[in-house]
Amino acid sequence: MVSCGYICLLRRLSVFPATRQLSLSVIQLGRGFKQGRGTGDAGKSSLYNNERRWKDDNTFMALAKTFIDINMVEWINAEIDRFGDQVPSLRQFILSGGGMTSAHIQYARAVCRRAERSVVPLVRDEEADPQAMKFLNRLSDLLFVLGRYACMRTKHDELTYLRPETFVSQKWERKKL
Template sequence: MLQDVGSNIATPLSSAREAHLKRTSFTDQPILELEQWIDKYSEQLPPLTAFILPSGGKSSAALHFARALCRRAERCVVPLVRAGEVDANAAKYLNRLSDYLFVLARYAAMKEGKEETIYVKDEP
């Protein structure tokens, strides 16, 4: 799916040939699939009542890192969507993917018996 997202981003809506636009179009089906996966894993987790820091063991940390990279990619794509050069579904996919990676990071921590670190703001 990331290859499909990249193809969509690399094919400007304003200047690409129709044949390229057809090949790189991005539907909402992968987004809906991610949302189903998010729900599936979220149901197995304790409710989130506070902000957590990237933590929870090696697997969880790797997933948190992947989520951060995904958010960075999303921030780069949003201006292209606003300019009308990229399909909005590509940005929506990245947004849902980062949420999925967050849920998976929490799930991995739970399955490995690792504790998540709750964010506590320092008081001045």
């Protein structure tokens, strides 16, 4: 049993094969809520150094969207090389899609890019380690390569962007191939 010092609610999903019924149970762990609850009722919260900031501060936004382990950057680079060597080289701009698995990985990449954008102002204001941005950028690169790899492994075609040749009356026109 895990004790975290707070009430932790876990959901256990059980499937009973004979009846194919699902059972969802809530497990309560720990000792209860900490003393001093309600300290954030006025819209502020504390950082690890006990500095109080508004809850919509960029620091909280970035912390909520990212979990950073800087030691993983080299591992990510190696994985990019490993999977990147197995996919065809790029000749055109690739669009998201190419099967359900690839589309989900590309969606995860978009979420990662959003997290990276939320870290940029913190790095610019020297409130966050620049390595955090590097980590998120590399993670995004890995997700791009994994999306292409998944597309190849599931035998789906990669969707490529076809650049329109002319711009006429506020619309791009495509030349038929």
